[in-house]
Amino acid sequence: MQTYNAPLRDMKFVLNELHDFSKLTSIPAFSGVDADLVETVLEEAAKFTTRVLLPLNPVGDTEGCRLENGVVHTPTGFKEAYKQFCDGGWSSVSAPPEYGGQGLPESVGMLISEMICSTNLSFGLYPGLTAGAMTALRKYGSDELKSFYLPKMIDGTWSASMCLTEAQCGTDLGLVRTKAVPQGDDSYAVTGSKIFISAGEHDLTENIIHLVLARLPDAPEGIKGISLFLVPKFLPNEDGSLGARNPVVCTALEHKMGIKGSATCQISFDEAKGWLVGAPHKGMQAMFAMMNAERLGVGIQGLGITEVSYQSAVSYAKERLQGRALSGPKYPKLAADPIIVHPDVRRMLMTMRVNAEGCRALGTWVANALDIAEHTEDKAQRRDAEDFVALLTPVVKAMFTDMGSESANLAVQTYGGHGYIHDHGVEQFARDARITMIYEGTNGVQALDLVGRKLPAHMGRSLRGLFHPIADFVAEHKEHPLFSKMIEGLERALGALQLSTAHVAQKGMADPEEAGAAATDYLRLMGLVSLAYLWARTVTIAVSKLGAAEGPDKAFYTAKLSSARFFYDRILPESAALYLKIKSGKKSLMELPEDLF
């Protein structure tokens, strides 16, 4: 069974104890926000997602979407749920107040997103795409476009899609063929075909605002000739009411492995009216603005799937009676022991648990930095925060989704044969999770982004924002009798990461294929070291609080120590293998001639 209770206690922990939420609330933009308000918001989000979205998750998977006469019908209940979503204010949580948003930090928005992704990833894609499009529009749209479109996107009346991919291009958007021809006024006629468009057409909102990559007639070839256009499904009148239908048509729905409740559309533009967003030929810039927001968002999808996989597996492992504990019957009165008594089942459960807790801790760290980057008035602080977000974005996207897919598959494995059967709903997690490793840039592309763009940027400046706090922490706690063994492990992993960084920088400078050959393993190593640091900090916090803690708090901190131990014993050792793989270089990947494959 798909089982979910929002992990509110852990969310409070990462916001307030592991990271310093008060640092955020000292920023004027968040002056009205405090921990109590956030707690209330999260509790309400927990209720909404668990009561409304979770029951619709298997419905969406079983029914899928239907295309009839150009109209896409979402699964039963999605439309009503979307209305409740908007009425409850969930579409506007961290949107800017000047356009009607509630202006809560992204750190809070991220945790709400996590709940949405745990309970109904397919549903979450509809508002998720709108949020990504809003980022691009806010950063690059004209004031006119912003003041006209953003309020209705923020209150959820209108939704958005991102129309990038075409049949011949996904990763390489320089190959985009869609055309935009100026119409003499400030508008353009957009013509072309797009595929894989999430939320490209549906029945949840009265209008859909497409952000479309296309080429102007005078565009240079390749990636430097791409511009971004806003193309509404219905052309709005000046008062915001809907005017003529723009020739933007859903020609087909993709048949996918999962996220079946999400409408993934082929969209055809036939001289559709649109407006330029940002400067001509600078569409990739705007695209990356929304893409980066989306990449963090996709990482959080991985976290959401991890959490619900964990909880669903735990509930089964406690119920399913099969065999006896290796150490002798634990429940002699039952026909058999529940399978949670088995070390190998616990290995799977702990992996999911520690994946979820670790990703939540790291995701919140990055979301905090994002809030600082967007709202602080301190320039140096902003620069550091921007660096940090840029560096960690590919790590969050790729590692979290790898772990999401791993966790969903571990949930299936915990259920055994019953996990392979549709009825229990866990195989849906595995199918849904699978796309997160692919869209918004495959995880391989994330790794290339990390080693090719993020590492060399500003002469490695951003790395210091990650390495320094870890090195400082190591120095501070190295001699502590309680922590020394753990710190040793952290120091070793950090050392491996630093050596790997030097390898990538040196070898990669002379031969970019060397950087490419290291990329995926390097990204994972950076992710593991970041997690190791956060787990070490978690341990010091838990130890300091355990003395005075009672009841559920005591249990919480005790469990944190076990999670941390598991991470250090069973997950961090991977870093030894990663380092060896990175060091081995490109030869074994590149030497086989193409025709011998």
Added chain:
Amino acid sequence: MQTYNAPLRDMKFVLNELHDFSKLTSIPAFSGVDADLVETVLEEAAKFTTRVLLPLNPVGDTEGCRLENGVVHTPTGFKEAYKQFCDGGWSSVSAPPEYGGQGLPESVGMLISEMICSTNLSFGLYPGLTAGAMTALRKYGSDELKSFYLPKMIDGTWSASMCLTEAQCGTDLGLVRTKAVPQGDDSYAVTGSKIFISAGEHDLTENIIHLVLARLPDAPEGIKGISLFLVPKFLPNEDGSLGARNPVVCTALEHKMGIKGSATCQISFDEAKGWLVGAPHKGMQAMFAMMNAERLGVGIQGLGITEVSYQSAVSYAKERLQGRALSGPKYPKLAADPIIVHPDVRRMLMTMRVNAEGCRALGTWVANALDIAEHTEDKAQRRDAEDFVALLTPVVKAMFTDMGSESANLAVQTYGGHGYIHDHGVEQFARDARITMIYEGTNGVQALDLVGRKLPAHMGRSLRGLFHPIADFVAEHKEHPLFSKMIEGLERALGALQLSTAHVAQKGMADPEEAGAAATDYLRLMGLVSLAYLWARTVTIAVSKLGAAEGPDKAFYTAKLSSARFFYDRILPESAALYLKIKSGKKSLMELPEDLF
């Protein structure tokens, strides 16, 4: 696109060059078999599987099976393909000649199975289940049952199913509730409900022979009270024609994540007439006979999926144009380079390739031992071979299927968004492969079987059959200037395995949970060391042959060197992490109290 060309050259290599096929043909049972005959058989199997089974693979996935009025309809084309399968003699390849089989070695049968699983895993399950049931019947059935049933199972006229699992029990068959009541003659009335029964009902054969686990009225509780029964769908007359319909009914088809062309049935027995196979209450013995054969078979399914995933990904990576090589355009005349130029894409392709080649080498080694165990007249040789098969069976089952699932997912990843779409057929591989890690004993159960049963058996005698050849090989090649670095890697990995073995043996003796905590990582480590040994041997063979080799042979051996390098550079390093995880013991798995999960 699902792409497949049977890897005949590599099959010849593992049979004749890596392993010594002539050692098999010196056994009287195989006196009529030679390398030329085998080559012809494999070529014919390649034609049949590629031409007949491969095109039906997506058909089975899309259509699935239908249950109407108790009749299960297999997908379009399966019935005709099954007829061709039998007419071509593919059902009887390695079946015993005394019952009409062709008596070819299992080593050959395994390679044919690999082709079947590459081209159509769902189809392969129908004859696959028959083969497993025949093993049990041959070993434990009375002469009367054998001479009556085996010939028709071998020629494919009748098929079989294995009815073990019930809703409340899968891993723990001691919980079986199905009953068998003696009828005064030599028959029994079998009553109960079974689930997850592959090929339990279908329209491919005129009769289905169910092997059913059930309890006799006087059965002791638990696993020691289980007996095995043969229950035909139609009660045959003495002349083999079909008589009365036995009350064995398919009540539902399971809705599964994959293998949709395979009918997975819920089967209800209502006082169905059956006959005892083997001694009363000794059903588990017979069950394990078929289970062990099935476990090797499932491992080969993993290999089959790995190979077809690799080939399908390669064909896409050579075609799909996206971006440019990091070292500068490789195909400047094309709009972009094919993605195979990218190191990270090659990392995925090489992983699949090396998984396939390695598993084929190891699978053939085990199949050779199986042939020796079954047919040699030399007692000591037989004992050693039996030991070896018993030890490696869980490794083959679990590691091959882990690699199959990994490879299928890498194929999806290579395709990017197109991999997530049904039309290309690679997401089917990922869904199909997922069950192989679960059925016939989850991979966690395999690992427990290895550390709990196989390691301690005969005081560790069987380990010597694996460790000694590796240690001898290391000693022999250690000083060789060409191989010393590779041998160092092999020696280090073997050392890690030996230390891990000591850990499991010592800690596990005092506390079986310690063995359980190490099990999965230990199994993987043993698998990797076995592969490392076979890759090292492959290198020595390739080097010795390269001097005189020309044309395709030269390319073949050159590619082998690249594959081996990839294994040592990029896969074997995992063993370092595995050793650390194993050594960390059970604490981090077991300390968290059940109620804190």
